[in-house]
Amino acid sequence: MLASAIPTLVFYLLAAISLTLAWSVVTGRRILRAAVSLMGVLAASAGLYLLLDSPFLAGVQVLVYVGGIVVLLVFAVMLTRTTELLEDHPTRGRQIIGGAVATGFFLLSYNMMTADAFVGRTLSPLPKNDVAAIGRALLDTGENGYALPFEVVSLLLLAAMIGGIVIARKPAAAAKPEAFHG
Amino acid sequence: MADFLTAHAPTLTHWLVLTSALFSIGLYGMLTRRNAVGVLMSLELCLNAAAVNFVLFNRYLAPTAQGGAERLDGAVMTIFVIAVAAAEVVVGMAIFVAMYAERRTVDVTRLDALKD
Numbered sequence: 001m002l003a004s005a006i007p008t009l010v011f012y013l014l015a016a017i018s019l020t021l022a023w024s025v026v027t028g029r030r031i032l033r034a035a036v037s038l039m040g041v042l043a044a045s046a047g048l049y050l051l052l053d054s055p056f057l058a059g060v061q062v063l064v065y066v067g068g069i070v071v072l073l074v075f076a077v078m079l080t081r082t083t084e085l086l087e088d089h090p091t092r093g094r095q096i097i098g099g100a101v102a103t104g105f106f107l108l109s110y111n112m113m114t115a116d117a118f119v120g121r122t123l124s125p126l127p128k129n130d131v132a133a134i135g136r137a138l139l140d141t142g143e144n145g146y147a148l149p150f151e152v153v154s155l156l157l158l159a160a161m162i163g164g165i166v167i168a169r170k171p172a173a174a175a176k177p178e179a180f181h182g
Numbered sequence: 183m184a185d186f187l188t189a190h191a192p193t194l195t196h197w198l199v200l201t202s203a204l205f206s207i208g209l210y211g212m213l214t215r216r217n218a219v220g221v222l223m224s225l226e227l228c229l230n231a232a233a234v235n236f237v238l239f240n241r242y243l244a245p246t247a248q249g250g251a252e253r254l255d256g257a258v259m260t261i262f263v264i265a266v267a268a269a270e271v272v273v274g275m276a277i278f279v280a281m282y283a284e285r286r287t288v289d290v291t292r293l294d295a296l297k298d
Contacts, residue, residue, distance in 0.1 A: 005187035012192075015200045022204050026211025026224050038223050041204070045230050052237050057260055064264050069226065069271050076219045076275040080282040082289070090214035098213035106206040113198040121194045121242040130254060137258050146258050153265045160269035168276035170283075 007051055014051070018044040029089075031077050039070045053123075056131045194242045201238065204231035218281070218288040222274045226267060233263040 021040040028034040042065040049058040090098070141147040204227060211224025240256020278288050285293075 004191060005184040008187040008191045011196075019200070019203060019207070022207040022227055025227060026207055026215065026220075031217050031220055034220060034223055038226060041227060042230060045234055048234055049237060052241050054237055054257060057237060057257055060261060060264060064268055065226075065230070069268055072271050072275055073219060073223060073226075076222070076278050079275075080219060080278050080288045082282075082287055090216060094214050098210045101213055102206040102210035105209055106202055109202040109205075110199065113195050113202070117243075118194050118198065123241050130257070133254050134257050134261070137254055138261075144253070144255075149262060153262055156269050157265060160272045164272040164276035166276075167273070168279045 010047070011051055014044045014047045018048075032074065035070060035074050035077055038073070039066055042066050042070065054130070056134065194238065197238050197242075198235070201231045201235045204228075204234075216289050216291055218274075218278050218290050218293075221290060222271065222278075226271070229263060229267045233260045233267075236260045236263065 018041045021037040021044070024037040025034045025041060028037060042061060046058040046061040046066070049055070049061060137144070138146050138150045208224045208227030208231065211227065212221055215221045215224060236256040236259045238256075240254065281293070282288055287293075
């Protein structure tokens with residue numbers, strides 16, 4: 001009895017935490033505080049992965065998202081700090097458009113979520129050692145394998161790394177464009 | 183209390199409502215934020231919600247479609263989504279830093295160099 005009650009409680013707790021923090025990510029005045037809230041949302045998502053019996057994905061989530069991406073975003077905030085954007089107020093018109101689009105999307109997808117295909121489904125069992133199974137799937141060159149996408153992603157990461165360095169580094173002194181104070 | 187919770191265990195629809203609510207909040211942020219880094223953060227919310235959805239569909243729907251064979255395609259896709267999100271943040275941050283060096287602002291409402 002208690003064993004099935006606890007995951008339910010944890011689900012609703014994590015849902016409440018991630019929705020509250022997600023709202024503060026998009027509406028928080030201070031952008032640095034929004035980054036901390038984003039960290040909380042992503043950590044709560046790691047908890048959701050644990051609830052779905054995917055501890056490996058939870059670990060990847062914490063390592064890459066919470067440990068890597070959020071730190072990068074914090075650096076981006078600190079390197080591009082402007083006084084005019086310290087208080088990030090959207091105009092009323094943008095709020096209305098954004099709210100309409102987001103609500104419209106939610107209602108549209110809610111309409112599909114209640115379709116028959118999604119009702120009455122239960123959790124399926126996972127393969128015994130799912131980390132090994134994920135590893136085999138990533139390197140499988142067969143019909144259902146992911147060897148090619150895996151290589152493409154490694155190429156993408158390399159390209160992103162080189163591109164990041166090239167874009168962000170200071171231009172050579174001779175080719176330096178006039179700074180535009182707009 | 184325990185009886186109530188057991189009777190209200192989350193179904194697939196509950197999960198989907200949660201993830202699409204997270205996605206919608208991210209969408210709202212993308213359209214309202216003025217700081218470019220804030221737009222990127224809202225985008226991360228969307229990507230994260232989609233990544234959770236991949237695992238959900240894997241656990242609830244895909245195995246029966248495969249004739250009972252247990253597969254992990256959703257988990258593999260989630261790893262790809264996380265990798266692509268990482269690459270995207272790297273490039274985004276580089277662009278923002280270069281933009282800031284050039285124009286001293288990351289306000290998306292004032293970045294209109296491609297407009298005219």
